[in-house]
Amino acid sequence: MTQLKPILSHLDPILSSSTAAGKFKTSPYNLHRFRFHPRLTLWSFLFLLFIFIFFFFSPPSASSSGKRRSLQTAAFSPKARLSYNWEIKTRNSARTRSGSGFRVLVTGAAGFVGTHVSISLKRRGDGVVGLDNFNSYYETGLKKARKLLLEREGVYIVEGDINDADLLSKLFEIVQFTHVMHLAAQAGVRYAMQNPGSYVHSNVNGFVTLLETCKDANPQPSIVWASSSSVYGLNSKVPFSEKDRTDQPASLYAATKKAGEEIAHSYNHIYGLSITGLRFFTVYGPWGRPDMAYYFFTKDILRGKEIKIFEGADHSTVARDFTYIDDVVKGCLAALDTAKRSTGSGGKKRGAAQLRIYNLGNTSPVPVAKLVSILEKLLKVKAKKRVLQMPRNGDVLYTHANISLASKELGYKPKTDLEAGLKKFVKWYVSYYGSKKKSAI
């Protein structure tokens, strides 16, 4: 239905003129005039026929090509909700401030990390085009609010899915992207038990569809994408190093991210795509994800609702290497800046290409119980806590990043401790929900 919007808006003047014609016909005065002027009726008919033939059979002129192509793309891209002049907006959004700037396609741009990365890229002068399907995994209102934020910064988001191969190739036709920052994914560890198909759809199928487009592009872009700390799974050697084993995923989410890393390897090997995977460690901060513990704990503490705090066997601590969004964004930009060019073009490899993986963590794990006590202090509300043994839901007990590789090669240096980061989050949360009386999730 929504894809018809551009078509209907295109036809609006015609629809309104036919309404006028309707009025004209029903007027006794005009009926009278028609009856007594058959030649006028004939000429009117021929005139309308001429207009019809002119519009439907003439080649697109320079000024109308944007509109005509929009109609075509709307037809070949049934999953995309494309606005009337989306191609023009896409082109403008991809414009760089200087000749040396990147043109970056950010998938998942209305997501948490996607929003922050897009804004940072745009502010430093790069061209940024967002792509997001605005799915309802969590409140779409938050995604729309992020979209507004991005629009104010000059970043346009195309509303479509990474599984839509036609839309992707159309985007590469409109803009010669130098880089792809691939952040669109089905996130969340525990939700994988409820909706396993969505993980395969986005994290495996969607990734392959995107890589297919990238390998066919000429020039091929360099790709940076979001893997996850969850690939370390049941690995018990800490801190987690990129050299450690990642063949024991504890959740389907982790398994699909690990699959992504292997898929990246094969596209790099066969087609010469330059690919960098970033293993994010429990990223948090303003404009974050409502499905994450720090976010819904805040909501529940404020509402006086009980929160569940997981612990391991024999009351062992469950802890995370919580990483603040601004630090992760710096890591993402550094990965883009140091990415070498892909070597292939049009689906053919011309030489070996770069393939990298980095941990982006904070290197200081914090127990979940401590996270809760920080929130209590910041919110000035005592939480209703229930401590229970971690259910078998895909969660792991502990994460801790070794970041020496990222620090050496990307200059990555996280600066924000959990208390400072949560302070910024809580400030944002209260201003976002407090003033607007919205509810999370």
Ligand SMILES: O=C(O)[C@H]1O[C@H](OP(=O)(O)OP(=O)(O)OC[C@H]2O[C@@H](n3ccc(=O)[nH]c3=O)[C@H](O)[C@@H]2O)[C@H](O)[C@@H](O)[C@H]1O
């Ligand atoms: O680094 C990653 O790769 C992943 O990070 C994030 O996963 P997690 O580290 O599991 O974060 P999150 O759900 O906030 O749970 C935090 C802690 O709270 C505990 N937890 C959770 C829920 C609850 O009710 N009680 C509880 O104690 C829970 O046991 C855990 O110890 C992303 O969601 C994921 O998409 C992925 O990016």
